[in-house]
Structure formats: structure tokens, C-alpha cells
Amino acid sequence: MAEPRWLSDVEQRTWRAFLAAVRLLTAELDRDLQRDADMPHAYYEILVALSEAPDRTLRMSELAGISMSSRSRLSHAVSRLEEEGWVERRDCPTDRRGALAVLTDKGLAVLEAAAPGHVDAVRRNLFDQLSATQVEELGAISAAIRDGLIRR
């Protein structure tokens, strides 16, 4: 095993800044959302995905893909969202193994109440700190990282 390639100076600085930015940003957004809407950011993403789906309905596995969550995590999450009355489970008509998750009216209302504050927090803490050029750059960089991780 050859000596590993360590990170260059620039890479080192970039990596540490990235770690700090991500940790602080996600912590901040999670805190805000928890305080204002009583849910973690991961649950918010689930509600958003459902709200954009036809009939506000998605198969569990599709929902897991969209919300970037494991099946297990999603199952636990939907159970909790169901207890709140924000989501309902239904049987899948075409595949008896399957399950559908449906966003309820109550869930939609909660989401619509939470959205403005959340968007505002994203803007304040992310986009207001960046130039228009940097926003484009960040988009391209993120897409590259994401695509590198997806295909495998």
C-alpha cells in the first residue's frame, strides 16, 4: 500500500471550510424548523416531496429516493408524521407489497405555514452571503458531487 495522497493546502482549507459551513448551516436550519414547525429538516423535505407529487401521493420507495433517505428512515419518519396526522398510509393498488404515502390537508397546512420562515432562513444564511456568480458555481459544484455519488 503506497503512501496515500494527502490533501493539498487548498484542498485542506476548502474541506475544512466546507465542513464548517455545512454543519453550521444545517444546524441552524434544523433548529429554526424544529422551533417553528416542530419537525426536523428531513421531515420537511418529505412533506415538500409529497406536496409536489400528483395527488400529493408517492410510493414509499420513490419518496425515499426523492428525499434522499433510506427505506428504514423513511418508514420511521412516516410513522411519526402519521401520528401527527400530516401524512396517511394507503395500500398500493398495483403492487400488494407497496405502500403509498399521502399528504393530508392538515399536513399541507402545516407545510404552508412553515415554508415562508424556512425559505427566509435559507435565503439569509445561504444566498444572501453569495454573489450571483457564486450561486451558479455552487449549483454546478453540487451537481457534480451529487452525480458522482449517485452513479454507483
Next chain:
Amino acid sequence: MAEPRWLSDVEQRTWRAFLAAVRLLTAELDRDLQRDADMPHAYYEILVALSEAPDRTLRMSELAGISMSSRSRLSHAVSRLEEEGWVERRDCPTDRRGALAVLTDKGLAVLEAAAPGHVDAVRRNLFDQLSATQVEELGAISAAIRDGLIRR
């Protein structure tokens, strides 16, 4: 209260790509580290911070700041690391309230064993996907986000 400013198209795409990239990347690195070194990434960062400190020693509150972790989380984490024999707690000589965390030889060995694989994973999943220019850009962007969140 006026209608909130929603995200523009570019912002929307950037935000979603960023979320996906961060989720996938952190999940991947966490999985690797958990498998190879039996610790989450947050604990790895704690060991790194200690390894770079004079006498491999830091006050708990300093360590919390460097590793971007709450006092509570750090306290729990150090307890676990202490059980493994990777870190030790000592009394602070100058402030009787304080506590010091010290990286043990065993902890340093574990860190040095885990580092090459982890660095490699960071390189493969992050830096290999980006051009040299993008690395610089990501550094500047991350620093801006981080600094916006730190000063408050």
C-alpha cells in the same frame, strides 16, 4: 408582513443540488468511517482536533468550538471515546470548573489507521469530481457561508 421572497429558479436548483450533494456525501463518509474505524465522522473530527493541539490536549469548550459541536454533544462523545480508551479526561489546573480532553496513544493510533482511508474517500467523492477552479470556488463559498453564520 409582505409575501415572502421565494427562491428564484437558479436558487431553487442550486439549493436542491446542494442538499442532495451534502446528504449523499456525508452519508457516504459516515458509512465508510463507521465500517472501517467504528466511529461516526463527528468523532473523527474530535480526534483530529485533539491530535493537532499542543500535548494533544484541549479544554472541552475549545474542543467544542473547533469541532463545531454543542457542549452536550461533546460531553457524550468524549464519554464514548473514553470508554474506547482513545481519549482521557483530566482536571483543568487553572479553572476548577474546567475539564481537559487528552488524546491517548491508542487514540492516536486509531486515528492514524483511519486517516488514509478517510482522506481517500474525501478525495474520490469530492475533489476528484471538481476542477481546480471549482475547488477554489467551493472554498470561497464555504468560507462565506461559514462566516455569515459565525458572527452573530
Next chain:
DNA sequence: CCGCTGCCGTTGAGACTTCAACTGGTTCGG
């Protein structure tokens, strides 16, 4: 039609994080 393999989703245990409450030490004004 049977059996095999694989997929869908759930479950439970264990680990980690968060939050609020708490102990004990420090600091500073009066």
C-alpha cells in the same frame, strides 16, 4: 405450477443528538 431469487416495506435494538435542567465554580457590583 413450483421454487428460487429479489424487491418492498417494516420492525427492534443500539447509537447518536438535542434540549432542558442541574451542579459547582467564577466574577463582579455593592
Next chain:
DNA sequence: CCGAACCAGTTGAAGTCTCAACGGCAGCGG
């Protein structure tokens, strides 16, 4: 010197996430 306010760190409970194991259904080869 005393008390109030504050700071350092810990703790326990509650919530979330991960991982491995599982039950049930689908699809396919023979």
C-alpha cells in the same frame, strides 16, 4: 465579604437515525 449573575461541563429523557433481520409479495426459470 456577600449575593447575583454568569460560565463550564454533565446528565437524563426524548427523539431520530442506522443497521441487520424479517415477512410478504413479485417475477422468472424450469
